[in-house]
Amino acid sequence: MQEQTIAFIGGGNMARSLIGGLIASDFPAGRIxxxxxxxxxxxxxxxxxxxxxxxxxHEAVRRADVVVLAVKPQVLKGVAEQLAPEITADKLVVSIAAGVRLSDLASWLDGHGATVRAMPNTPSLVGSGVTGLLAAEGVSEEQRSTAESILRAVGATLWLEQESQMDALTAVSGSGPAYFFLVMEALEEAAMEQGLDAAAARLLVLETAFGAAKMALEVDEEPAELRARVTSPGGTTERGLAALEDAGLREAFGRAVEAARHRSAELADLLGKQ
Ligand SMILES: NC(=O)c1ccc[n+]([C@@H]2O[C@H](COP(=O)([O-])OP(=O)(O)OC[C@H]3O[C@@H](n4cnc5c(N)ncnc54)[C@H](OP(=O)(O)O)[C@@H]3O)[C@@H](O)[C@H]2O)c1
Structure with a gap:
């Protein structure tokens, strides 16, 4: 990948993070x-x-082996249709536009085959994202590896097999940061109701969320096992967890992900019909 030139069409927040990540992992700046x-x-x-x-x-595309489409989803159709004549068969196109399906992108690009759809999430902006990737049939192994390396510059990556899985991924990792922010808000409020001041509540909640995620990532145990290990019979955690289960936490997350997945499919339909 080091010998390839990557063009970013759209130099906003996500492009900036990807560029920063690529350069930090020694990709030559002169090739961007x-x-x-x-x-x-x-x-x-x-x-x-x-x-x-x-x-x-147009000139950016002409100079590139890999074209990363990083404009807002609403303008992607116009941008792709304008660039289609310059996107020759040898170029890999990676779209990071949320909600734009591969089939729509390919048709806007006059049937271009080497197209990858990537769905990063917002923590990519701080290098701790997770990105779902989906490749069209015309993408070679080498091009898959190139697309993966670009997105790995801002976090973990995961290949999907079917476009419909993108809606589920969007509902989990795309919307997921907001679910966790809501949990943080709720836990902070609860901490203050029990007598802690705002600064203490914030520190305790954020460090606990970070520590729990770090443990879950680094320790070779299922989240359920980790939970069981901190839940002593008759102890405080057992009481707290029972209250959360009674309040329907699992069902609430099930409903949230289903609703978000459904909306993701609706929005993709709308973007495709522009
Ligand atoms: N930010 C996220 O957390 C996130 C997460 C997942 C996916 N994404 C996807 O990443 C893409 C970029 O998002 P972003 O947050 O980086 O957006 P952004 O900050 O608005 O960046 C897009 C950039 O493209 C420019 N632009 C607009 N029309 C253009 C054109 N015709 N040619 C070239 N550049 C043009 C915009 O300029 P103006 O501002 O002047 O219009 C802006 O600088 C979106 O498709 C989004 O769905 C973002």
């Missing part, structure tokens, strides 16, 4: 081209990362 309609974005990217910047999407 960014085009954006906002010249201030380009100036700031050139200053921060010493990448090539352009206002001309």
């Amino acid at each position: 081209v960014v085009s954006d309609i906002d010249e201030r974005q380009l100036e700031s990217l050139a200053e921060r990362f010493d990448v090539q910047t352009l206002v001309d999407n």
Whole structure:
């Protein structure tokens, strides 16, 4: 991948994070081209990362082996249709636009075969994301590996087999950070109701969330086993967990993920019908 040139079409938040991650993992800055309609974005990217910047999407694509489409989903159709003539069969296209299906993207790109859909989540902006990837049939093994390396610059990656799984992934990891933020808010409020001040509640909740996630990632045990290990019979955790189960926590998450998955499919239909 080091010898390839990557063009980012759209140099906003997500492109900036991907570029930062790529350069931190030793990808040469000189092999990154960014085009954006906002010249201030380009100036700031050139200053921060010493990448090539352009206002001309077409020229960016011409210089690239890999094209990362990083504009908002609502403008992707127009951008893709304009760029289609420059996207020759040898170029890999990676779209990070939320909710835009591979089949729609391929049709906007005049049937281009080497297309990967990536769905990163917001913690990618701080290098701790997780991205679902889906490849069209025309994507080679080498191109799959290139797409994966780009997204791995901002976190973990996971390949999916079917487009419908993207809606489930969107409902879990795409919307998931907000579910955890809500849990943090609720736990902070509960901490304050029990007499802790706001600063103490914030510190305890955030460090506990971080520590629990770190343990779950690093210790070779299922979350259920970890939970059982901190739940002494007759102890405080047992009481607290019983209250959460009584309140229907599992059902609430089941409903949340189902509702979000359904909405993800609806939005993808709308974006495809533009
Ligand atoms: N941020 C996230 O957490 C996240 C998570 C998952 C997926 N994504 C996906 O990542 C993509 C980018 O999101 P973002 O948060 O980075 O958005 P963003 O910060 O708004 O970046 C998009 C950039 O593209 C520019 N742009 C608009 N039209 C353009 C055109 N025709 N040609 C070139 N550049 C153009 C925008 O300029 P203007 O601002 O002047 O319009 C902006 O600088 C989206 O499709 C989004 O669905 C983002």
